[in-house]
Amino acid sequence: MNFPYQDIVLRSIAVYFFMTIVLRIFGKKELSQLNTADVILILLISNSVQNAMVGPDTSLTGGLIAALVLFIINFIIKKLIHRYKVVGDLLLDKPQILIHDGKLDFKTLSKLDISDEELKEAMREHGIEFFKNVKLAMLEIDGTISIISEDQKNLKQTHYKRRHNRKNLQKF
Numbered sequence: 001m002n003f004p005y006q007d008i009v010l011r012s013i014a015v016y017f018f019m020t021i022v023l024r025i026f027g028k029k030e031l032s033q034l035n036t037a038d039v040i041l042i043l044l045i046s047n048s049v050q051n052a053m054v055g056p057d058t059s060l061t062g063g064l065i066a067a068l069v070l071f072i073i074n075f076i077i078k079k080l081i082h083r084y085k086v087v088g089d090l091l092l093d094k095p096q097i098l099i100h101d102g103k104l105d106f107k108t109l110s111k112l113d114i115s116d117e118e119l120k121e122a123m124r125e126h127g128i129e130f131f132k133n134v135k136l137a138m139l140e141i142d143g144t145i146s147i148i149s150e151d152q153k154n155l156k157q158t159h160y161k162r163r164h165n166r167k168n169l170q171k172f
Contacts (some may be wrong), residue, residue: 008062119131
């Protein structure tokens with residue numbers, strides 16, 4: 001038995017998993033704060049994969065089925081991530097330590113392309129002036145930089161969102 005929209009369902013599933021893999025490879029941190037180029041990229045990607053999902057069926061029903069399939073897959077993946085650690089490990093980034101007890105982790109900062117200026121900006125937003133006053137700085141899975149200071153009185157509920165992924169690192 002062949003469901004009339006089976007092709008759209010299968011194509012939508014394939015595009016969803018392709019986009020998940022590509023975002024995992026290229027890093028979700030780049031999407032933590034969108035700039036103009038990021039918005040253009042997202043619009044172009046959505047336009048380029050639209051035909052891959054619906055094929056020759058450009059009807060309203062075909063488009064709605066493709067969208068419904070994407071919502072269902074996303075719902076299922078989120079449930080699997082919460083239920084099975086291995087799925088979360090495959091699909092989600094891990095938080096990364098950037099500074100611990102005032103000492104910068106240069107290897108991690110280099111790997112993540114985080115410059116000293118980005119780190120200093122995050123520190124200023126948390127009211128911290130010097131690296132030595134940072135007890136812990138983490139790049140969270142959503143791309144924000146969380147900072148805990150030596151002086152717990154300076155702990156603020158703000159998050160620094162990375163603006164872009166710099167290719168040329170400045171020397172620390």
